[in-house]
Amino acid sequence: MPINRDFIGREYVADETYEVSRELIRRFADAIGDAQPAYRDVEAAKALGHPDVIAPPTFLTVLGFRFAGAGPLADPSLGLNYALVVHGEQRFVHHRPVRAGDVLTVTTTVDDIRDAGRNETLTTKTAVSTTEGEPVADLYSTIVSRGTAGAQEGANA
């Protein structure tokens, strides 16, 4: 089943916030096997000029899954089969490092949905800021829905 193009342009503002803690940062750093002290030790982070421990450059990927239930991908009318989904592209633009103590709010926009050969792609932009309105990062993400383009009768889905 092709992805529903009506979703292009839709904007989703998360109705909850995400509170970044030292423990969440440590858990993520452990999972990527990165021993960098600034992810775990406040004094090491301060020595680099940060007020608290900072998060790895790709940490904000957690937001997409934390808020997935309130975003476009969880809406059955989008027509996405998640087992057919792989990640196509990802880009982070950091306005400043994410750090423990941040309370983040997220706005996600569906930028584009299009065919790419037999696949389809869905591109989103997610703006991340603190609840005080300080911009923290912009995330650009493209996912690929394998084999669902123009899914007609007899097509290999």
Added chain:
Amino acid sequence: MTAKVRYDDVEVGTELPAQTFQVQRANLVQYCGASGDFNVIHWNERVAKAVGLPDVIAHGMFTMAEAGRVVSDWAGDPGAVVEYGVRFSAPVVVPDDDRGATLVVKGTVAEKLDGNRVAVDLDARVDESKVLAKARAVVQLA
């Protein structure tokens, strides 16, 4: 932010220390938990094969995180990585054995930008085949 590398000490073509990462099933399970991405193709071989994949594959974001360590370790301050983007050009297939997949990542300074920033291009391969394309980080140097 305090990158430990000085802009003036870097030229286009400067190579970053390469790193090798062993990616095993256990890493993917741990990353599922830490990231919240529990897509079955990252832990269930039966489902992965049923949807046409050769085997369980690594999260693209896991591969991206590992590759990024070449840049953040070089810079000395992960907060100096102001932009980071990749295209996932081929999946990292992770067999259920004691070795897993071997990811080799190299980085090269591709461009010197204004404001003491540089663009670093990353080359990430498994068994000589590229798994990331257009992998580029912008780093704020001292």
